[in-house]
Amino acid sequence: MLQGGQPFTIDTDGDQNEVITPANAFMKLVGEVKYLQEEVVSTRG
Numbered sequence: 001m002l003q004g005g006q007p008f009t010i011d012t013d014g015d016q017n018e019v020i021t022p023a024n025a026f027m028k029l030v031g032e033v034k035y036l037q038e039e040v041v042s043t044r045g
Contacts, residue, residue, distance in 0.1 A: 006021075006022075007019050007020065007021045
């Protein structure tokens with residue numbers, strides 16, 4: 001399941017590090033995909 005997995009650190013812009021779990025990364029990706037789908041639909045309209 002998505003609840004498991006080792007947390008890992010990603011480097012973001014600047015000097016900040018963000019610790020994120022695989023589940024959080026997946027949910028962030030889902031949010032990005034939904035946003036991009038909405039952008040595509042709005043440009044077609």
